[in-house]
Amino acid sequence: MAMKEKIIEKILLLTAFSSIFILGLITFFIFKEGLPLILKIGIKAFLLGEKWIPSKGLFGVFPMIVSSFWVTFGALLLGIPLGLACAIFLSELIPPSVGLLLRPAIQLLAAIPSVIYGFWGLIVLVPLIQNHFGGPGLSILAGSLVLGFMILPTIITISEDSLKALPPTYKAGALALGATHWQTIWRVLIPAARSGVVASVILGMGRAIGETMAMIMILGNAVKMPTSFLDSARTLTTNIGIEMGYASGDHRQALFATGVVLFFIIMALNTLAISLSRRRVH
Amino acid sequence: MTESNPPLKMEVRGLHFYYGSNHALKNINIVIRDRQITALIGPSGCGKSTFLRTLNRLNELIPQTRIEGTIRLDGEDIYQPGTDVVALRQRVGMVFQRPNPFPKSIFENVAFGPRVLGVHTKSKIEEKVEQSLKAAALWPEVSDRLHLNALGLTLGQQQRLCIARVLAVQPEVILMDEPCSALDPLATLKIEELMQELKKKYTIVIVTHNMRQAARTSGWTGFFHLGELLEYATTEDIFTRPQNPQTENYVTGRYG
Ligand SMILES: Nc1ncnc2c1ncn2[C@@H]1O[C@H](COP(=O)(O)OP(=O)(O)O)[C@@H](O)[C@H]1O
Ligand SMILES: [Mg+2]
Secondary structure, three states, X not given: OHHHHHHHHHHHHHHHHHHHHHHHHHHHHHHHHHHHHHHHHOHHHHHHOOOEEHHHOEEOOHHHHHHHHHHHHHHHHHHHXXXXXXXXXXXXXXXXXXXXXXXXXXXXXXHOOHHHHHXXXXXXXXXHHHHHHOOOOOOHHHHXXXXXXXXXXXXXXXXXXXXXXXXXXXXXXXXXXXXXXXXXXXXXXXXHOHHHHHHHHHHHHHHHHHOOHHHHHHOEOOOOOOOOOOOOEXXXXXXXXXXXXXXXXXXXXXXXXXXXXXXXXXXXXXXXXHHHHHOOOO | OOOOOOOEEEEEEEEEEEEOOEEEEEEEEEEEEOOOEEEEEOOOOOOHHHHHHHHOOHHHHOOOEEEEEEEEEOOEEOOOOOOOHHHHHHHEEEEOOOOOOOOOEHHHHHXXXXXXXXXXXXXXXXXXXXXXXXXXXXXXXXXXOOOOEHHHOOHHHHHHHHHHHHHOOOOOEEEEEOOOOOOOHHHHHXXXXXXXXXXXXXXXXXXXXXXXHXXXXXXXXEEEEOOEEEEEEEHHHHHHOOOOHHHHHHHOOOOO
């Protein structure tokens, strides 16, 4: 018996270590492929350069960094209020039985492949934007809207969990003081669940920055500095997704270098999310 | 029981309460006298907390519950349709068994009530906070750290903060559900002293497990047993001349 348990323990340990090892390997590979180019053309020229013309050896990713943040910002503008409203609705306003039906539906939203979201954006949103606001339609606006919906499950689920995890005495205490239900939600419950809500937003942000397929389909992929929500744009991820198929030499390395930038952005966001969710008051 | 002075604040008639099929309160009739301390005693699970929560309609948060009978506050039935429950809870405040300050600063905890009532002037809120903390005998201990998190206070201080929070709403009745059960003897003593002070302005209903606390603090005592109010009289009568043998067993500690 003890022997058997020891073997199982060893196997689990091995699996854990091998997954960490493989992740480390991937990271190492990205850096090994990407760093030399960054060092070759200079960090500044790479990060702040505005021209991306591989055939001329110009590899500036600044417009893509800006576009990534812009699209993400737009997604949050839609996703935060909508997601938070849904979380409040689920945890406070509807009977539990309805919640039991709605919750799996929301989780299903997270399981829809991003190419489907992209397809929907392309077929529905892009023409709508083109007809109503002009421009190419394939735009930051379209991308932000689609991403806003894509990050909803993350924001809703984590926010709702943190609202649900609050001690019921907060709610009873506020109501007993003569607060309305809404005042209780807004002035006590949400502030008390703040760290969880913030964490949900940051994780949603990570998902938004990392999204590739749907963005390739609806952003228009223009390599230029965006100046309005109606402009076409190219993000860090779509840059890699579009060109990796045929790139070679410096060009290929520059795409890995784009990955390095992405790596640091996502790391920063996750670290922020973890530290915020740990800083809970109890 | 005599129904002469002091005047009645609340009047409960034929009250029944059900959690689903659990008949938790059975035909409760009791009067709560104005600016007096009424103590409710009885073994665990006999319905004291349930009864207390019918007085500010907090039981409504629990699904599948049912209530029968009338409860009057200054002659008005608080369960009649159209009653403003929010306004009722402002008049009938509550202190819980475990201190439950919000995870906010000491100041914001006390300011919560006035803010909810629509007071927004900074100076008025500050005045209210100071007043309430003083009335709850907490001011000297926290006046220099009003903006620190309330959860950093000791449990005894947290409970007085919760009392201050209730006072800031200017209620008429204060319900206390075993407010000292989580506190040490010294903190308990502080709350009891405070209750004597508060009694001058507020009607207090306190649930307690502590016989001596009931005897020390209250003017009237009700003994609950298995969802019924078995006996209700002046505290002196309950503790020296109980009419019901069960009451006698309980107050003399022979309850088994
Ligand atoms: N939230 C609730 N849901 C269902 N039953 C409850 C609830 N709270 C109390 N009860 C039941 O009501 C009865 C009285 O409980 P309670 O009022 O808490 O008693 P006490 O405060 O005197 O200890 C008990 O049988 C208890 O199980
Ligand atoms: Mg109780």
